[in-house]
Amino acid sequence: MTTYRVCCFLRRFRAASNEPSEELGDVFQAYSDGGSVMGDEALRRFLREVQGEAAVGDDELEATAREVMAFAAEQRLLRKGGAGAGLTVEGFHRWLCSDANAALDPRKRVYQDMGSPLSHYFIYTGHNSYLTGNQLSSGCSEVPIVKALHDGVRVIELDLWPNAGKDAVEVLHGSVEVDETMDQCELHDPADEDSILSDWWLNARLRFRPNYRAPFNNMFMLICWRIWKERNARIFEQRCKTPEALVEDIKEEAVTWREAGIFPDCCDFVLCSFLPMLKLVGRPLADPATMGRAHHRPASRRRCSGTRRLQLTGRCQPPPEKKLTTFCSRRTLTSPVGLMKCLEAIKEHAFVASPYPVILTLEDHLTPDLQSNVAKVHLDHLTIFFLFFFFFFNGGIDRWISLTQMIKETFGDMLYVSEYENMAEFPSPDDLKEKIIVSTKPPKEYLQTKNDNDADEAGVWGEEITDDKVATAMIEEKCAAAAVVDEEMQEAETDKKTQQGVDNEYRRLIAIPLTRRKHDMDQDLKVDPDRVTRLSLGEKAYEKAIVTHGADIIRFTQRNLLRIFPRSTRITSSNYNPLMGWRYGVQMVAANMQGHGRKLWLTQGMFRANGGCGYVKKPDILMNNDPDELFDPTSKLPVKTRLKVTVYMGDGWRFDFRKTHFDKYSPPDFYARVGIAGVEADTRMEQTKVKMDTWIPAWDHEFEFPLSVPELALLRVEVHESDNHQKDDFGGQTCLPVWELRRGIRSVRLCDRSGEPLRSVKLLMRFDFT
Known part of the structure; x- marks a missing residue:
């Protein structure tokens, strides 16, 4: 019994039971011929008919059957000897809940073709990767960069600003000068x-x-x-x-x-x-x-x-x-972090989670002088002692080194330097394994930015984001000066007098150059057959572009890289819907990794695919350049498949949370929400009934989702605790790529708000495609 105290009274509730739900029990009975154990042959039949193991071949089926029996034997849940030998109900249930039976195959690593150009992949992209919290007053540190790299993020962004003395570089979140x-x-x-x-x-x-x-x-x-x-x-x-x-x-x-x-x-x-x-x-x-x-x-x-x-x-x-x-300052209230700390952190942790390339995007707000002479090397006392005489005749211990030298000497052979100034096609992730790529505007772009400022004041200030319908109405009333200049162009405005002496060595480090926007979307999205590039658009500008130039964006991203980033008014580090970008083939949908919420959960779910390597191959529908068959994510497409999802039960909250975490006077009242995030026609959310006063809810609820573009569909799962008098409590969430779901009854581990897996909380669910 579980006891809860209410004033001077005690409320008693039946203790949580480990037994499987009613429907799971029926499945076991069906394959054990009504008995108490499931024999070897019955287990193989279950794996073939329910779990879909026959599709992977007989050898894989036999290997899985041996793994199940070995697991049950290790847990002492395997009955041995005679005709009654086999898997018990508890052993069957325990194996279904194990990580070996996860919805995404834990044995599957990188399986997609990684030999295509970079533009053929969605890339796990961070925004303001150095921030520890909100965009206004949080600290800057190398710690969020390390965490992002360990989570599989492949695009790291650094904002480079001069320090107060204009003689060194700092990494921090800046603002316009006012x-x-x-x-x-x-x-x-x-x-x-x-x-x-x-x-x-x-x-x-x-x-x-x-x-x-x-x-x-x-x-x-x-x-x-x-x-x-x-x-x-x-x-x-x-x-x-x-x-x-x-x-x-x-x-x-x-x-x-x-x-x-x-x-x-x-x-x-x-x-x-x-x-x-x-x-x-x-x-x-x-x-x-x-x-x-x-x-x-x-x-x-x-x-x-x-x-x-x-x-x-x-x-x-x-x-x-x-x-x-x-x-009067160029910056927000964020505290800076040294550039060398960030570079060293990237070097040390870049390939812990994935061997595929890390793209370093630099928001470079430095003058050419600081690009060439960007930071003093502050030496510790031990180094000073050994190198004192060496530097004595060279002008002292504090030596100025260029940004180019700093990057080269930090990354060494890990740094990718292109042999060609203009590439006709991007290299593949396989070609760039364990390489770090620098991507920013070439120095010459800064010479032209200031000239455009006065004539494009609207773009500097930006505009508030709207939904598609409002955006369409705004465009119909359009004014030519309403184009929004991207964040990188906004913050790169520097005094024209300082734009002399461009560092050619610095230019050669930029393997993926960022194209300066022309404030004409037709020109910005024009595809050059002899040259590939990267374009960067703010959330607001991109939202307008998909209304009027959706087809052009898809064509552009078939060869070139496009990055979109959150609007500057997302002070709390919130995020936009990443599917807004993926539907049109955008490779770099930048996310605030410190901004936990449903939009970030979608990003984390997408990049659980392909072994979590940070690169996911774009579906073929986005790479078809036939004008008559160009993909339109807003059109009504025929249903390609139907996903049936059954939510059987959940468990684990009783181990990870205090008894009174959800409700002070009774066990929690859990319900589950299940849905699809994808193209507009496929997007929907459903909900189970509330199971009252139980730590192990058994819903046994089936949903069916028709999918027109399953290649872009993500399965959303959330659990909440119902509360009649205040906001429902959060019980866990996860997001999974639909195209990688394994058929059958599978274990689904839930995560907390930040996307970190909860230690014990899992759901048992069944997936079938028809």
Whole structure:
């Protein structure tokens, strides 16, 4: 019996049973001829008819049968001797739950053809790989890079910025420079009719200790600025949101921040602190000349409804106490990490999970001088002692080395350097085994970026993401200046005077050059038969492109590499739906690996395929270049196969969680959600009934999913604990590639929110294709 205390009373519940569910028991009875054991021949018949082992050949079937018997004998669940010898019910159930019977064959390693060009594969891609948490204030470290590589990620991104002294390089998350704008900010009292504005600044500051108030000012103004520039991008499409609509967006963003644990001690402030931005974000971009003539009058203060109020007007202003001079910076509040630490971590851990190539994408915000002279080598005392005399006659111990040298000397023979400046076709993963590839913009691209800035201000600020229907309407109202410039182009703006003396050695290190966008999607997606390249698009720009240039994207990705990355306003490191990219053949769908959630679970599920090597071959439908047969992911396609999924039962929570983890006064009430993520026609989600007060729920529920494109379908499985009075508790999840599922009754191990496998929690499920 299991006992729960309710005040001075005790509630008693029947102890969890290890017995299989009713339907599983029926399966055992059917193949044991109603007896208590399953003999050798009955086991082979079960493996052939239910588990589909006949499809792999008689030798494999015999090997599996021997493994089952050996497993049962090891667990002392095999009855021996005479006519009654065979597998017991408990032994049968225990083997079904074992990892040897997993839904994805644990013996299957890399099985796909790895001899095709890189553009023929989906590649496991990270975004801002060095961040430990949110995009605004988390730390930068080599630890997330190491974890990503151990998880099989094959594309690592590093943001390179000059340090404060402009004499060394740092890796950190940067932002656009807003010095001139922020210098012209001041605050005003709200008018009587501004009832929608909440008293925010002074009340919020009082919640912080005095030494934390200046950083709070900086952070809040940075949030204001980032949201303001995103919202005001709409004016370039002659489409600007009303303040009333914006307040709902901002409230939603604030709730996301609260749920992510930011400002844990002042959650009420989070919900109201964004509201005063309405006057700012609802207005069009102010004319710089007008802003320059602005009158800087001191902000008065008055009591309103018992509280102090300040209004943030169209000219973003700092708090009245003083000018916000400390804000003027190119960066967010993330703390930097040294470049050498990151490079050394990549070198040491690059091929732990997979021998296939690691692509290093550099968000290079350095001047040519720093590309050539990027970092001092700080030597420890022991090294100084041995090398002192060697360096003495060469100008001292601190030596400047170029970025080129740093990369070459760190990676050595692991670094792939192409023999050709322009490749007609990418090498294959097999050709690039245990190689590290550098991919970034060639230095000459920076010379042209500044020239395009003034004419393309809309692209610099970007625009808010919308769904496909809204995007279509926006395009019908289009304005030519509404193109969104990708993140790499936004953040690479440097002073034109510094763009001299391009380092040719640095250029030769770039094996996969990034093409500078021309702000014309027809030109950006034009396929050059004599040259392959990589294009990078932001989430917002890509979403617009698939509406108007979906076929062009598929053709482009058949030869070239395309990378898409999350929008800059995903401050909590959330992710977009990766299938939005995979449906069109996008190889590099960059994900925030620290942003745990359903979208990241899909990415993790996709790259469980092909032995978890980080490269998954694109289906043939995406490689067909016949104009009459070009794949259209939005079209209604005939059903190719049907997947039947039966959820029998689950177990393991009682071992991994406290007795009161899900419910304080009773055992948990579990239900399972099962569905498909794929092309729009295949995507759906179903749910079992809730099983009350049990640690071992037995659902015995069957679902059927018609699939038109099974090659792009992912099976989603989630378990939750039902709660009538608050949000349901999370009980585990997993995501599996449909095309690798093994037929029959299989064990499915669940993972936690971050994608790490739970130690004991598993489901027993059955998969059949018809």
